[in-house]
Amino acid sequence: MASSTLQPFQEASSVVFIGSFNPMIFQPSWFSDNDLMAESLTSMAEEVIITRELSIFVVSNIHVQVELGRFSLTTSDASMAPVIRDIAVGCFSVLEHTPLDLLGMNLDSTFESIPDQKWDKMTSRFAPSAPWDSVLEKPQMRVILMEGRRAGCNASKVTIRVQPQLPSGCLVAINQHYVLGQEERTSVQQRNENALRALQDDWQSFRTYAQKAAPKLIMDVT
Secondary structure (H helix, E strand, C coil): CCHHHHCCCEEEEEEEEEECCCHHHCCHHHHHHCCCCCHHHHCCCEEEEECCCEEEEEECCEEEEEECCEEEEEECCHHHHHHHHHHHHHHHHHCCCCCEEEEEEEEEEEECCCCHHHHHHHHHHHCCCCCCCCCCCCCCCCCEEEEECCCCCCCCEEEEEEEEECCCEEEEEEEEEEECCCCCCCCHHHHHHHHHHHHHHHHHHHHHHHHHHHHHHHHCCC
């Protein structure tokens, strides 16, 4: 496969927090009132749903979704990737007493037009058929999930998921995961400081890593 075809045709970047949230706070107007988004944009928010259990809206290709235990900002526009990082930092600088337990930085890269024979080679490399031949006919990999650490990074772990996207694409989803309170007595303030520091220090290096790692997994199968 030519290197020019190894660029993803779509990338989705996201910041995810696991913690304890009040979804009703996170209305479009709250973001503009706290100078996190321009009022000219939040006034045109789309797909708005605000309840006690769930807040959802879309502003300028940024999808905001807040549940009682989960906060996420997602965009498929690469130019907005640094923006969602800044909004996340801004949110929990304002809400400094909101308990944050886990942080995830994510990049989902979708590659199109992966030939069948290429996918067969990927199956053979990542999931050899030998263990399956006695229980399945024509076994094929449909998803593989690997977990490890990234050199020079203090994240708790990195998880990479590879799976086909019908009819002929491939998704490589990379998650960099942080446990914010490693010690049992870590305070809310310390956990939140750890989260914001990780976002400020690691966001761009994570994206650079993920943008190199995703196509490499496909390109290395010849």
